[in-house]
Amino acid sequence: MARRGVLGKSDDLTRYALLPLRVFLGVTFIYAGLDKLTDSAFLASTGQGSLGALMQSARDTAAIPALVDLGLKSPVGFGYGLALGELAVGLGTLLGLFARLAAAGGALISFTLWMTVSWPATPYYYGNDLAYLMAWLPLIVAGAPLLSADAMRSRRRGGRTRR
Numbered sequence: 001m002a003r004r005g006v007l008g009k010s011d012d013l014t015r016y017a018l019l020p021l022r023v024f025l026g027v028t029f030i031y032a033g034l035d036k037l038t039d040s041a042f043l044a045s046t047g048q049g050s051l052g053a054l055m056q057s058a059r060d061t062a063a064i065p066a067l068v069d070l071g072l073k074s075p076v077g078f079g080y081g082l083a084l085g086e087l088a089v090g091l092g093t094l095l096g097l098f099a100r101l102a103a104a105g106g107a108l109i110s111f112t113l114w115m116t117v118s119w120p121a122t123p124y125y126y127g128n129d130l131a132y133l134m135a136w137l138p139l140i141v142a143g144a145p146l147l148s149a150d151a152m153r154s155r156r157r158g159g160r161t162r163r
Helices: 011-016 019-037 051-061 065-072 075-095 099-115 128-142 149-156
Strands: none
Touching: 019 075, 019 099, 019 128, 051 065, 051 075, 065 075, 075 099, 099 128
16 A cells, blocks of 8 residues: 555655656757757857857866867767767666666766856856756666666566665
8 A cells, every 4th residue: 555645645656756857858868969960060170050169169168178178189079979978868868778877978968068168157057057967866866767678677687676
């Protein structure tokens, strides 16, 4: 029998609390990856709207300029890596496939963007990458125990998903 919470709702509903966050982050990162892969201006070393130009403009205000310098060695390669990383993180998160690893990848991407392009935002809460970084943390801790490929794999192995 399910326990009743303070408002009389079943505490079993709390098991689904992270599902909207997982769907939002998964869809958002899939969209971000596809958007970058289909934007020829973004995937260029120079020019208006290019990743190269964005990194050049962010270099002197970044918290960790060495991260920007690393990307500037090959802006096009870095752009493809970022886009494919976002796509992989989004798909893994949405499907719940290696969910903790996907969330860690999302947190790493968000942290890197926060330390580079979002760093000069004042006040700090105007920079959205910090909020994305914080949103990934519960998914790193909890994974995707419900409605996920990870849960299906766990059941097939005869294990139980964590709740």
